[in-house]
Amino acid sequence: MSLLETITIGAIDRIPLIDFGNLLTATPEEKHSLALQIREACVSVGFFYVKNHGLPAKCVDDLLVALNEYFSLPEETKLKLRWRTLENFKGYKPLLGANVEPGNRGDLHEGFEIGWEQLNASTDDDKTAHARVTCGENVWPSEPAGFREAMLNYYHAVFAVGEALYPLFALALDLPETYFDDKTRRSAPIMRPLHYPPQDGPVDDRAVGIGAHTDFECFTILWQQPEILALQVLNSEKQWVGAPPIDGTLVVNIGDEFARLSNDVFKSAVHRAVNRTGIRRYSIPMFFGMDPDVLIEPIPSCVDKERPAKYKPITAGEYLDQRLKAMYYKQMSNHM
Ligand SMILES: O=C(O)CCC(=O)C(=O)O
Numbered sequence: 001m002s003l004l005e006t007i008t009i010g011a012i013d014r015i016p017l018i019d020f021g022n023l024l025t026a027t028p029e030e031k032h033s034l035a036l037q038i039r040e041a042c043v044s045v046g047f048f049y050v051k052n053h054g055l056p057a058k059c060v061d062d063l064l065v066a067l068n069e070y071f072s073l074p075e076e077t078k079l080k081l082r083w084r085t086l087e088n089f090k091g092y093k094p095l096l097g098a099n100v101e102p103g104n105r106g107d108l109h110e111g112f113e114i115g116w117e118q119l120n121a122s123t124d125d126d127k128t129a130h131a132r133v134t135c136g137e138n139v140w141p142s143e144p145a146g147f148r149e150a151m152l153n154y155y156h157a158v159f160a161v162g163e164a165l166y167p168l169f170a171l172a173l174d175l176p177e178t179y180f181d182d183k184t185r186r187s188a189p190i191m192r193p194l195h196y197p198p199q200d201g202p203v204d205d206r207a208v209g210i211g212a213h214t215d216f217e218c219f220t221i222l223w224q225q226p227e228i229l230a231l232q233v234l235n236s237e238k239q240w241v242g243a244p245p246i247d248g249t250l251v252v253n254i255g256d257e258f259a260r261l262s263n264d265v266f267k268s269a270v271h272r273a274v275n276r277t278g279i280r281r282y283s284i285p286m287f288f289g290m291d292p293d294v295l296i297e298p299i300p301s302c303v304d305k306e307r308p309a310k311y312k313p314i315t316a317g318e319y320l321d322q323r324l325k326a327m328y329y330k331q332m333s334n335h336m
């Protein structure tokens with residue numbers, strides 16, 4: 001069945017789960033079968049869970065300890081690395097500092113943002129050089145001890161999961177498996193662990209952990225804290241579908257760059273997180289994109305007479321820049 005023939009699938013009421021168990025040793029047929037499952041998930045809702053992804057549990061456990069200690073520091077300590085003061089996108093993002101959904105009262109989460117960095121860098125590499133050009137170097141708090149190591153260990157483990165996903169997405173889009181290889185050499189994901197404190201203010205639809213939004217880049221890999229139901233995804237019937245944490249899984253969702261590339265055949269679904277459990281919640285998103293000079297335009301397998309190209313070509317760098325500026329200028333009036 002061609003890619004465009006898969007579009008007729010109706011609204012779904014739960015997020016599909018895909019088992020990556022045999023990815024490392026997968027035969028071409030097995031890879032193809034995984035790609036078809038990914039295609040179905042991306043065409044129908046744009047979200048899926050992955051199990052047996054290879055991310056060591058210790059990476060998550062160590063990072064959670066570090067995050068818990070870091071976010072428990074006094075606000076004035078954390079504000080020393082406030083991202084806006086540093087004039088680059090890295091560092092601490094305070095509570096209510098962002099508001100992705102106009103009309104809301106501000107997003108009830110705080111975060112800490114980093115990009116590519118080798119744990120033990122002796123020589124520079126393409127990705128580090130690129131990260132410096134686009135957004136500056138990472139900044140690190142002096143406490144807790146081990147924060148940098150825990151962050152970077154997690155970063156590189158999930159980076160490997162992302163690297164394994166690009167060829168599967170390529171196959172899912174009827175592209176050659178290596179399609180993204182030369183388009184992702186210099187780019188590297190942004191990682192932004194988030195802390196959603198228990199919500200004690202007004203509990204209504206305008207006060208949420210992160211307001212309704214779509215992600216900007218190709219795809220996002222998200223770890224979410226077990227047992228806390230917070231993440232919700234809008235399906236094609238405009239109903240909120242819960243994406244509850246499933247132990248040992250990661251959530252993957254399509255972002256707007258893949259939606260553009262696939263002419264909206266792959267859905268970049270609106271999602272939000274609402275933590276009304278009375279317990280603090282952590283989530284760890286990592287946003288994967290393409291090199292800044294890559295031209296993003298609808299690919300031929302996703303365009304035909306009935307579905308003409310919806311998007312003009314734009315480079316990944318320009319697109320991301322536009323989206324970031326639109327978001328951050330909107331928030332300038334907010335006390336970031
Ligand atoms: O915390 C979550 O579950 C979602 C976070 C998210 O959507 C984002 O950071 O873009």
Ligand SMILES: [Fe+2]
Binds near residue numbers: 213214215220271
């Ligand atoms: Fe998101």
